[in-house]
Amino acid sequence: MEPQTLFDKIWDAHVVKSVEEGPDVLYIDRHYIHEVTSPQAFGGLRQRGAVVFRPERTTATADHNIPTTDQHLPIRDEVSRAQVETLAMNCQAAGIEHFGIGHPSNGIVHVTGPEMGYTLPGMTIVCGDSHTSTHGAFGTIAFGIGTSEVEMVLATQCIMQTKPARMRITINGSLNKGVTSKDLILYIISSISTGGATGYFVEFAGEAVRQLSMEARMTMCNMSIEMGARGGLIAPDEVTYNYLSEIPAFSESPMAQSLADKWHSLQTDAGAVFDKELHFDASDVPPMITYGTNPGMGMAIDGTIPDAAITDNTSSYNKSLDYMGFRPGMSLLGHPVDYVFLGSCTNGRIEDLRAFAAMVEGRKKAPDVTVLIVPGSQKVAREAEREGLADILRRAGFEMRQPGCSSCLAMNDDKIPPGKYAVSTSNRNFEGRQGPGARTILAGPLTAAAAAVTGRITDPRELMRICDF
Amino acid sequence: MKREKFTILESTCVPLPQSNIDTDQIIPARFLSATSREGFGENLFRDWRFDKEGNRIEGFVLNRPEYKGSILVTGSNFGCGSSREHAVWAIHDHGFRAVVSDSFADIFRNNALNNGLLPVQVTSAELGDLTEQIIRSPETRVKIDLDQQIITIEETGFTASFGINAFKKQCLLQGLDNIDYLLGMKEEIMAFEKNRSL
Numbered sequence: 001m002e003p004q005t006l007f008d009k010i011w012d013a014h015v016v017k018s019v020e021e022g023p024d025v026l027y028i029d030r031h032y033i034h035e036v037t038s039p040q041a042f043g044g045l046r047q048r049g050a051v052v053f054r055p056e057r058t059t060a061t062a063d064h065n066i067p068t069t070d071q072h073l074p075i076r077d078e079v080s081r082a083q084v085e086t087l088a089m090n091c092q093a094a095g096i097e098h099f100g101i102g103h104p105s106n107g108i109v110h111v112t113g114p115e116m117g118y119t120l121p122g123m124t125i126v127c128g129d130s131h132t133s134t135h136g137a138f139g140t141i142a143f144g145i146g147t148s149e150v151e152m153v154l155a156t157q158c159i160m161q162t163k164p165a166r167m168r169i170t171i172n173g174s175l176n177k178g179v180t181s182k183d184l185i186l187y188i189i190s191s192i193s194t195g196g197a198t199g200y201f202v203e204f205a206g207e208a209v210r211q212l213s214m215e216a217r218m219t220m221c222n223m224s225i226e227m228g229a230r231g232g233l234i235a236p237d238e239v240t241y242n243y244l245s246e247i248p249a250f251s252e253s254p255m256a257q258s259l260a261d262k263w264h265s266l267q268t269d270a271g272a273v274f275d276k277e278l279h280f281d282a283s284d285v286p287p288m289i290t291y292g293t294n295p296g297m298g299m300a301i302d303g304t305i306p307d308a309a310i311t312d313n314t315s316s317y318n319k320s321l322d323y324m325g326f327r328p329g330m331s332l333l334g335h336p337v338d339y340v341f342l343g344s345c346t347n348g349r350i351e352d353l354r355a356f357a358a359m360v361e362g363r364k365k366a367p368d369v370t371v372l373i374v375p376g377s378q379k380v381a382r383e384a385e386r387e388g389l390a391d392i393l394r395r396a397g398f399e400m401r402q403p404g405c406s407s408c409l410a411m412n413d414d415k416i417p418p419g420k421y422a423v424s425t426s427n428r429n430f431e432g433r434q435g436p437g438a439r440t441i442l443a444g445p446l447t448a449a450a451a452a453v454t455g456r457i458t459d460p461r462e463l464m465r466i467c468d469f
Numbered sequence: 470m471k472r473e474k475f476t477i478l479e480s481t482c483v484p485l486p487q488s489n490i491d492t493d494q495i496i497p498a499r500f501l502s503a504t505s506r507e508g509f510g511e512n513l514f515r516d517w518r519f520d521k522e523g524n525r526i527e528g529f530v531l532n533r534p535e536y537k538g539s540i541l542v543t544g545s546n547f548g549c550g551s552s553r554e555h556a557v558w559a560i561h562d563h564g565f566r567a568v569v570s571d572s573f574a575d576i577f578r579n580n581a582l583n584n585g586l587l588p589v590q591v592t593s594a595e596l597g598d599l600t601e602q603i604i605r606s607p608e609t610r611v612k613i614d615l616d617q618q619i620i621t622i623e624e625t626g627f628t629a630s631f632g633i634n635a636f637k638k639q640c641l642l643q644g645l646d647n648i649d650y651l652l653g654m655k656e657e658i659m660a661f662e663k664n665r666s667l
């Protein structure tokens with residue numbers, strides 16, 4: 001047999017039918033839904049008199065517009081409340097498992113799926129959310145879809161997709177101290193631009209990727225969409241199986257053994273051909289920040305804003321810098337910061353809270369900064385309490401909020417005011433993403449922590465040197 | 470469900486030559502709370518069209534009376550970012566039926582095709598010519614012929630061809646909907662479930 005890529009193996013095994021000169025009809029193993037992109041899909045189903053075909057393959061969570069304080073009270077915003085209630089009603093009527101606000105399994109859809117053991121190697125996974133690519137960290141084909149496609153999956157457990165081209169990004173070497181997988185992915189996106197992987201499904205490979213924890217891998221795959229990729233995936237290995245075997249729901253299921261057997265075949269064969277190959281060296285990667293209004297506009301934290309970007313035409317580039325209040329040639333070190341946001345499906349997991357807490361331990365929150373620490377899920381929140389991270393944070397003057405997407409897209413009250421600067425561990429620095437006029441600087445959890453205690457953009461390696469990490 | 474058929478579209482155009490226009494600009498997240506598909510056009514490009522007080526920003530192209538029509542001509546990597554189909558609904562609801570660019574984000578392209586909004590991808594040079602022509606002469610009429618897969622301007626002789634998946638093209642031309650197609654495949658899907666290997 002011809003050597004195959006992991007992507008091809010999984011894709012081909014899920015093709016129900018290849019439409020002549022058309023897309024493939026792809027079977028979907030797991031479907032996640034949330035309150036914002038599903039109501040019109042259920043509405044569409046009702047209009048055509050169709051029912052949910054395989055309710056057991058769909059799992060719902062409320063995350064995008066829920067408040068992150070007082071979750072036990074009714075949601076104040078009427079429209080958001082209606083959306084959250086509509087999700088609950090739709091799920092109940094269709095027999096779909098639903099983790100509503102306040103439920104012990106509630107959280108951001110891309111945080112809860114993996115932690116519950118629902119995301120497993122070899123699967124096809126979709127969700128009406130572009131960061132579904134997160135689940136690729138487990139060796140799955142996972143990607144975001146629109147609401148019409150959510151309706152397709154509800155109705156038939158299938159969608160129609162043209163097979164994307166294959167790209168492999170190999171990262172050799174090891175990451176330096178003070179550098180996280182968030183920095184690595186921001187580095188890659190800034191090198192290839194936000195459209196650099198459009199039309200491709202990307203496999204991340206190489207020594208540096210193998211060394212990453214599952215959570216760090218999720219952060220990378222999460223942001224593969226920010227370089228335009230349909231999704232990103234990483235072949236499963238010991239790290240994957242060790243992570244899964246700690247989840248009782250998985251390790252006690254019959255799936256566990258059969259997957260362990262299958263795992264060795266879930267690899268790209270030697271000699272398999274990719275449509276495009278890129279190589280990076282992890283030791284070149286510094287802590288990164290963004291200076292503009294797309295995730296490709298990133299630079300080393302101690303660098304200077306370039307004169308022009310690789311992706312944008314000049315007017316777009318200048319508009320972007322104007323929006324941020326920056327100029328070419330500027331260094332951002334020491335630039336005052338008004339807000340810090342730790343959270344989102346990119347960096348709202350327990351390891352991110354650990355990294356943040358380790359950095360702020362023994363320090364104090366800077367007085368002029370508002371800091372939002374939003375765990376990605378109820379489970380992360382419980383774990384943070386159990387490990388004593390929450391105490392460390394409280395002692396340093398921080399407060400933990402309740403889980404949700406929060407300031408990542410600011411559909412709830414967690415908005416950054418116009419003109420204010422926010423160092424955010426989320427994934428998008430688009431104009432107005434965190435509130436109208438908000439200025440977002442994307443970074444990893446260590447850089448966010450450094451900003452939270454200094455009130456300025458600070459190289460996390462500086463603080464690490466002082467406290468001799 | 471039957472959809473509007475797309476065959477030939479002839480219209481003036483609205484030029485918006487910015488690259489990397491993301492779906493948060495097309496429709497900001499705070500307008501996504503509705504549970505129906507209607508009415509999103511009102512908030513299309515909301516923060517570019519209106520200031521904080523809700524006043525129209527006169528310079529923005531959608532507020533300029535000389536530029537109107539059902540074809541939006543944009544910059545590279547249009548529709549990147551979130552998967553929100555609301556972006557397509559907003560563009561469609563505002564009255565656009567086609568978007569022309571030299572590249573589209575993947576999810577946006579699918580969403581557009583699923584809603585009868587035609588993504589027309591031309592080369593960068595063609596996009597440049599087209600944009601320049603429209604900005605200079607807003608009254609320029611552009612014709613998009615889906616069956617022939619060409620976009621033309623009669624007066625200037627401008628012609629560019631564009632690609633589209635043959636199946637999707639038929640769906641648009643005949644106003645067919647993919648969900649109906651899939652619903653018709655239930656037997657095959659169930660057979661697949663029984664025999665699957667992975």
Ligand code: SF4
Nearest residue numbers: 131344345405408409
């Ligand atoms: S945390 Fe942000 S990126 Fe992730 S699912 Fe929520 S809104 Fe989307």
